[in-house]
Amino acid sequence: MFESLTEKLTGALRSLRGTGALTEANMADALKEVRAALLSADVHFTVARDFIARVQAACVGQAVLKSVSPGQQVVKIINDELVKLLGEGTTELAAKRPLKVLMVGLHGSGKTTSTAKLGKLLKKKGARPFVVGCDIYRPAAIDQLEILAKQEELGFYSDRVTKDVPALGTTGLATALAQNADVILFDTAGRLQIDTDLIEEVKKLKAAVTPDEIILVADGALGQEAVNVAKAFHDALGLTGLILTKLDGDTRGGAALSIKSVTGVPIKFIGVGEKTADFEPFYPERLASRILGMGDVVSLVERAQENIDQAEAEKMAEKLRKADFNLEDFLAQMQQVKKMGSMQSIMGMMPGMSGVQLPGDAEKQMKRTEAIIQSMTIQERRKPSLLNGNRRMRIANGAGVKVLEVNQLIKQFEQMQKLMKMMKGGNQQKMMRQMEQMKRRGGMPGF
Ligand SMILES: Nc1nc2c(ncn2[C@@H]2O[C@H](COP(=O)(O)OP(=O)(O)OP(=O)(O)O)[C@@H](O)[C@H]2O)c(=O)[nH]1
Ligand SMILES: [Mg+2]
Structure with missing residues (x-):
């Protein structure tokens, strides 16, 4: 970022x-x-x-x-x-329950995605979110929201027949309340430009559902343009907050830095990737230190806590301590890390790493490593030394990689195992030497 x-x-x-x-x-x-x-x-x-x-x-x-x-x-x-x-000041959503949130914005700014992301985040915090699809112009838009809602286990309502958006909103709200939802998110249609039709429709929807929060979802990559969009929406609807999306791309930062001082509307959340986990509450202090290259360890730890199963993590740490960590565990751990979001967004939070661009194929590399391990039998994952030439060939075929890559993974893994044994034995000098050697050979498997 x-x-x-x-x-x-x-x-x-x-x-x-x-x-x-x-x-x-x-x-x-x-x-x-x-x-x-x-x-x-x-x-x-x-x-x-x-x-x-x-x-x-x-x-x-x-x-x-x-x-x-x-x-x-x-x-x-x-x-x-x-x-x-x-x-400065509060960037949190109102604490009121039930809380009604209207999501507005230009076409493609990330409204639907952010609606699901926000739902996921609130659910993690113990809320019972419900999403209402009010974008009746594109049936695909309703499908998109429904799929995301299912994936994140959020309540969902829409109507693929009606032409009456305020009525849809009202029915959606009633349905959500009847299902005991306590946060209701309304995803609306976007347009290419701020046109009066769009604004009029959202105004009617606003009158119908009387939202507590009106959130503008704005594409952060737009720079100054995002500031103008925010001003226009704010004048028409009275925004209570902003979500800046796509801050993971080659965003220069202009929107994030100017929007609050120009519009007076606080940024409440930021979107930092396509995955539903790539979404964070906005903390000015943390973004400031990221911008100054000082990293953002707090956000990193929070993301880990939210997305990584604590019991699982402890089990892994114990296995590492006992030097009884096999490829099966390694696979499970990779899958946990993936839940935290894209590798690049994780890197951006580490002090001194924000400028480091991961090789474009880092995620691909991780997928290949995963495919290799998945092609092994459980016994082989537990004891890679079982793998003979013939099996390695079959695994390479199964994973769609070269035998060389399978060999490399096993070799690196054996070195990692050696390292764990040394840690267990407490031989630090030997451990450092081994780590140096591993670094020269290209790091930990999969990374
Ligand atoms: N990289 C990145 N992509 C994002 C982010 N948020 C949304 N997107 C992508 O942007 C595209 C548009 O997102 P949508 O959520 O469909 O946008 P929308 O505002 O609902 O669009 P309309 O319904 O057409 O108005 C999708 O491909 C998303 O995956 C983000 O924070 N980072
Ligand atoms: Mg949409």
């Missing part, structure tokens, strides 16, 4: 971060670079200008130049100002 902005900002701040003496001149230079970085990330120029002015004022006010570690302090000030820009 925001790789190029992060890169430019860390570049600009690197010179300041050091302990060296900070002068007004080199601080001005660094701030000029910061401003350029913001502008090239498509941040609105008035937002960038005000931002720099505030940072400058804060630096003077806090007598940065005379402080013990001036560079660090400037970074801290920039961080704080970024947090303000991204929107």
